[in-house]
Structure formats: C-alpha cells, structure tokens
Amino acid sequence: MAKPAKTDRQAVIEQMRKKQKSAERRRGTIIVTVCVVAAVAIVAAAAVPILKDKWDKRQFTEKSLSSIGDPASTCTKITTKKADGNQNHVPINTPVDYTTTPPAFGPHWNETGVAPAPFARHFYTAEDRPALEALVHNLEHGYTLLWYDETVADDSELMTEIEGIADKFGDQNFRDKFIAVPWLKNDENYKPFPDGEHVAFTHWSAGGDGVTDTSKQVGVFQYCSGVSGEALSDFMDKYPYTDSPEPTAM
Structure with a gap:
C-alpha cells in the first residue's frame, strides 16, 4: 500500500530542518576555521620574534668578537x-x-x-x-x-x-x-x-x-x-x- 503523500505543512517543516542543519554545518566550519587561524596566529606571534632574533644574530656567527x-x-x-x-x-x-x-x-x-x-x-x-x-x-x-x-x-x-x-x-x-x-x-x-x-x-x-x-x-x-x-x-x-x-x- 502506497505511503500517503506529505502534506504541504510537513514539506515546509522538512525543508526548514534541512536548511537549519546546513546552516549549523556552515557555522561549525566557520568556527573551526577561525579557531585554526587563531591558533596559527598565536604560534606565529610567539615564533616570529624568536626566529627573527636568531636570524639577526646569524650575521655575527662568522665574525670575531673584535x-x-x-x-x-x-x-x-x-x-x-x-x-x-x-x-x-x-x-x-x-x-x-x-x-x-x-x-x-x-x-x-x-x-x-x-x-x-x-x-x-x-x-x-x-x-x-x-x-x-x-x-x-x-x-x-x-x-x-x-x-x-x-x-x-x-x-x-x-x-x-x-x-x-x-x-x-x-x-x-x-x-x-x-x-x-x-x-x-x-x-x-x-x-x-x-x-x-x-x-x-x-x-x-x-x-x-x-x-x-x-x-x-x-x-x-x-x-x-x-x-x-x-x-x-x-x-x-x-x-x-x-x-x-x-x-x-x-
């Protein structure tokens, strides 16, 4: 026996649910992306001065004290x-x-x-x-x-x-x-x-x-x-x- 066709109201509700899930996935992706970018920025902020300091001091590696x-x-x-x-x-x-x-x-x-x-x-x-x-x-x-x-x-x-x-x-x-x-x-x-x-x-x-x-x-x-x-x-x-x-x- 064939299933009864969905009413217009049920179809609208299902469509809304799909849109909500899609929006939640997008938000989740955005949040993860932002967190990754922030983490990279934090690591870079800590690493860049150290790397710059090492790079700056390289100029003296082959030089004598005098x-x-x-x-x-x-x-x-x-x-x-x-x-x-x-x-x-x-x-x-x-x-x-x-x-x-x-x-x-x-x-x-x-x-x-x-x-x-x-x-x-x-x-x-x-x-x-x-x-x-x-x-x-x-x-x-x-x-x-x-x-x-x-x-x-x-x-x-x-x-x-x-x-x-x-x-x-x-x-x-x-x-x-x-x-x-x-x-x-x-x-x-x-x-x-x-x-x-x-x-x-x-x-x-x-x-x-x-x-x-x-x-x-x-x-x-x-x-x-x-x-x-x-x-x-x-x-x-x-x-x-x-x-x-x-x-x-x-």
Whole structure:
C-alpha cells in the first residue's frame, strides 16, 4: 500500500530542518576555521620574534668578537679606583649602596644559586637581571661586566650586537667570565653614565695576576658611546679573569 503523500505543512517543516542543519554545518566550519587561524596566529606571534632574533644574530656567527659593533676609538680611556669589599659578604637581600657608576667592587651577597650569577649565562635584560649585590660577587671572581643603559636597551640593532657579543662566550673555560647586563634607573644609588656614553665595562682587579695584597686591588672602568666588541676584547686582554681577587672561583 502506497505511503500517503506529505502534506504541504510537513514539506515546509522538512525543508526548514534541512536548511537549519546546513546552516549549523556552515557555522561549525566557520568556527573551526577561525579557531585554526587563531591558533596559527598565536604560534606565529610567539615564533616570529624568536626566529627573527636568531636570524639577526646569524650575521655575527662568522665574525670575531673584535669585529662586532663600533671601533675601540668610540670608548674612553680606562680608569681605575681603589677597591674595597673583598670577602665582605652581606646577608642576601641586604641592599648595598655602591659608590661607583656602575659598580666594579664592594660588599656583596653570597648565596648558592643566587650569588654569584651562573657562569653559563652571558646576557640579561631588565626583566631578569640579577641584583647588583649578586653581580658584584661575579666581579670578585674575575668576571668582566658589560653594562648598557636605556638608550641601548631601546635600540634593537644595538641590543642585537650585544647579544652577538655575548654569544661569543662559552661555559667551558674561565676566560669566558663575561656577562652583559642593563644599568637600571631603579638601582641603588643610580647615576647615569657620563654624558654621551651608553655602555660601560667594569672589572675587579687584584692589581695583577697572582697578586694577593688586598691593598693593591682596584676597580677598572671604561665607558663607550656605542657597542664595541673591539674595545671589550682589548679590555679583557688587559684585565683577564686571572687578575681578580678570586680567579679560581666559579
């Protein structure tokens, strides 16, 4: 027996249901597409800066340290100041009022995992830089610190040069005791670098390799108007890690 024909009302209802299902499928497709595009955008937003940073630093891969940045002539003459604070460990989180800009010696923290800063890390930004009191302990151990001010921090090309310099140092040899760090306005006893200078090198010298007389110790300073790998190389040749109060310490 043949099925009764659908009424006009049933046909309309069925047609509406088909249209609704079709619309729901389209919405579902659109939602999935939007989610995929958003996910790709999020991944790209995170990956692009990393890839760009790696690409920018590739230009320094085949270059020597001394060929990065400006010539040494952009830096001032090296100066020294009598040092104090050898083995003067103050409790962690105790602020120290350093008298030089930036510090090259003085009392400092001594805390495993905090001070000194780790040997394998050679570059810091304002977001993760160790405290001055930790970094001064690095200086006591023979490190050379490159300090950069806000003018450099705001210049992506100069920051890339500093990162390129930092990448030249490894973690297998004590001669690579180097850290690049920002000089921050919220640092204790902050003073700007001399006019026109935006980078500084500091080192805590024992007064020469093997010298143990603490009265011979000096803080060593050099300021530069720009980033100069050549000046840094010369500075570290003149004041190696061996010329420090505690050269064999990490």
